[in-house]
Amino acid sequence: MCVSVFLALLVFTAITVWVAGLDLGPLNTPVALGIAVTKGTLVVLFFMGVRWNTPLTKTVAISGFVWLLILFGITMGDYLTRGWLGVPGR
Amino acid sequence: MSTPTTTRHPKLQEHFYNMDQQLEASTLGMWVFLVTEVMFFGGLFMAYIVYRHMYPHAWVEASHELNWQLGGLNTMVLIVSSLTMALAVRAAMLSEKKQQVFYLLTTMALGTVFLVVKFFEYKAKFEHHLVPGPHFNPALEQGMQIFFSLYFMMTGIHAAHMVIGLGIMTYIVINAAKGTYNAEYYGPVEVAGLYWHFVDIVWIFLFPLLYLLGRHGA
Known part of the structure; x- marks a missing residue:
């Protein structure tokens, strides 16, 4: 099991390097992040064994990443929409 | 007053009922710490x-200056090293002392290789005047300067975590060699693994x- 997760991680690393050589336009970053998230999830679930942890530990582990998305979401919600209302000086 | 009906494991702390509860509490506690770490790195991201x-x-331009082959190698x-760490935890759970020590030392060796590669990468950046400070290339446009500041902050703090990780592993491997960890008591190996x-x-x-x-x- 450990070894198959390890091989999957190596394959995903190879894919991310290969894909980086192609120009997918606006998909460049989403593809790279998608692969990184997949790799991270594999490590969390199997190597860190969250898969076999209690519901409480699972909740705490997931909460960290949820808060991170709140941080990114609200901050970029500000930066990306600043020009929308045409207020002078943003 | 009452006499214990079962003998307590010598590694079982007084405030826990049994070894399972102790392990669960350690794992949960480590995850609470890791959540704070997620938020800590999260600020930089x-x-x-x-x-x-x-x-x-500027981001694309500056990224060209980094050596992706060395980054990929690392x-x-x-x-x-994550595989060998997972195998070390597994060896501890199976009370395999020799395997445990072997996998922990391999993990540490790989961690050291990472830091050596990082050292040569940083050295090249110093030679190319890409390090924020008195010798920072003044011709770099602002966006590239910010990229390199973030690059050194993010990889620098990551490298600091690797150094701390090697310190933790030193403690774990010494105790593993003494035969401290086995199927009944492997919490410290598990928790150190989570950090790694x-x-x-x-x-x-x-x-x-x-x-x-x-x-x-x-």
């Missing part, structure tokens, strides 16, 4: 996103975001 949004072209080194894997995950994100971004259409 947030800064990365905001400035990349502001300076998209990615593989860390992935192998977390540091690996941070690198899994740093590698594409810093090194690979300049390669598109290059």
Whole structure:
């Protein structure tokens, strides 16, 4: 099991390097992040064994990443929409 | 007053009922710490996103200066070290002392390889005047300067975590060699493993975001 997760991680690393050589336009970053998230999830679930942890530990582990998305979401919600209302000086 | 009906494991702390509960509490506690670590690195990733949004072209230009082959090599080194760490925890759970020590030492060796590669990367950056400070190339445009500041902050703090990780592993491997950990008591190996894997995950994100971004259409 450990070894198959390890091989999957190596394959995903190879894919991310290969894909980086192609120009997918606006998909460049989403593809790279998608692969990184997949790799991270594999490590969390199997190597860190969250898969076999209690519901409480699972909740705490997931909460960290949820808060991170709140941080990114609200901050970029500000930066990306600043020009929308045409207020002078943003 | 009452006499205990079962003997307590010598490693079982007074405030726990049994070894399972103790292990569960350690794992939960480590995850609470790792959540704070996620938020700590999260602040830097947030800064990365905001400035990349502001300076998209400078970001691509600056990323070209990084050596993606060395970054990729380090990615593989860390992935192998995560495998050996997972195998060390498994060996502890199976009370295999020799295997445990072997896998822990391999993990530490790979961690050291990572830091050596990082050292040569940083050295090249100093020679190219890409390090923020008195010898920073003044001709660099602002966006690229911010990229390199973030690059050194993010990879520097990541490297500091690797050094701390090696310190933790030294403690664990010494105790493992003494035969401290076995199927009944392996919490410290498990918790040290969680830390090591977390540091690996941070690198899994740093590698594409810093090194690979300049390669598109290059």
